[in-house]
Amino acid sequence: MSVEKNTRKLDKGIVSDFSSRMSYAAYLQLPTLLSAQQPVSQPEHHDELLFIIQHQTTELWLKLVLHELRSAAAWLREDDLGSALKGIARVKHIQKTLTEQWSVLATLTPTEYSQFRGFLGNSSGFQSAQYRAVEFVLGNKNSKMLPIFESDPQAHAMLAELLAAPSIYDEFLAYLARQGFDVPRSVLDRDVTRAHEFAPELVPLFKHIYENAAENWAAYEACEELVDLEDNFQLWRFRHLRTVQRTIGMKTGTGGSSGVTFLQKALELTFFPELFAVRTEIGQ
Ligand code: HEM
Numbered sequence: 001m002s003v004e005k006n007t008r009k010l011d012k013g014i015v016s017d018f019s020s021r022m023s024y025a026a027y028l029q030l031p032t033l034l035s036a037q038q039p040v041s042q043p044e045h046h047d048e049l050l051f052i053i054q055h056q057t058t059e060l061w062l063k064l065v066l067h068e069l070r071s072a073a074a075w076l077r078e079d080d081l082g083s084a085l086k087g088i089a090r091v092k093h094i095q096k097t098l099t100e101q102w103s104v105l106a107t108l109t110p111t112e113y114s115q116f117r118g119f120l121g122n123s124s125g126f127q128s129a130q131y132r133a134v135e136f137v138l139g140n141k142n143s144k145m146l147p148i149f150e151s152d153p154q155a156h157a158m159l160a161e162l163l164a165a166p167s168i169y170d171e172f173l174a175y176l177a178r179q180g181f182d183v184p185r186s187v188l189d190r191d192v193t194r195a196h197e198f199a200p201e202l203v204p205l206f207k208h209i210y211e212n213a214a215e216n217w218a219a220y221e222a223c224e225e226l227v228d229l230e231d232n233f234q235l236w237r238f239r240h241l242r243t244v245q246r247t248i249g250m251k252t253g254t255g256g257s258s259g260v261t262f263l264q265k266a267l268e269l270t271f272f273p274e275l276f277a278v279r280t281e282i283g284q
């Protein structure tokens, strides 16, 4: 039957009694989720809700990114490259969403933000445990970050655990070694609690994989997925930097850093330096 009066008739089977059935709101714990947006500005500033939701949605996606990347590292440890690549593919889509989401926050003008910034005290995204955890899983370890989380034992424990665990890159290199690739011992035995540093002895191995991609397709594809991950991560960092710049200019950050200058330095960090260095060597 066609729609009349621009009103859709409800199908007979539509369930409406949830007294003993699971509902949408119950499954998703919406009362909890939707009561967690509590502006602190007084009087309440209209735009603080945007600010809170932008951060909370980011944290939700970061939760999934972390879940997928930790699983991908575990799958690599079990030599299940297919499952690891599937997880990384999902993460890449989430990264695109997160990077695109900056355009929503860019509608917050400098004047509007300045009207409630003072209420944020010393809170800052710098204190995001999940963001730091993602950096650690990708190999950018920094033990100096841990004291920031001492007042949150759960976050501190998670970061301490990830600091001590091999990164996804450590797991990938160990996987390549098990597959018979010539991964230097010094790389396999590195101190995983520290940030991965450029290991020039890895470049010839990647050169071999890239120049013989057809014969080493699985390894080649995995390398390119990691390159995409790093690219996407840097694009997020860049959009953050530009949003900060257009919103607070060169003001110091609420977290105590110099602000834009501090964020700029993060653009020089790299997770998988040899996968970028190999580009220079290809065809030479
Ligand atoms: C108008 C919006 C924003 C401004 C002005 C801003 C500003 C800043 C500043 C100045 C810092 C440096 C640390 C400090 O001293 O506070 C920082 C760090 C950070 N912010 Fe934001 N931010 C904004 C939005 C966001 C959003 C939406 C997120 C998403 C969760 C976020 C996540 C982070 C993270 C993870 C860091 C640490 C970066 C690092 O360690 O390199 N920020 N932000």
Ligand SMILES: N[C@@H](CC(=O)c1ccccc1NC=O)C(=O)O
Pocket (backbone or CB within 6 Å): 055, 117, 120, 123, 124, 125, 126, 248, 252, 253, 254, 255
């Ligand atoms: N660091 C920002 C404040 C800020 O953006 C923020 C404050 C509380 C919770 C998350 C934040 N987001 C990113 O740093 C500032 O200096 O204005």
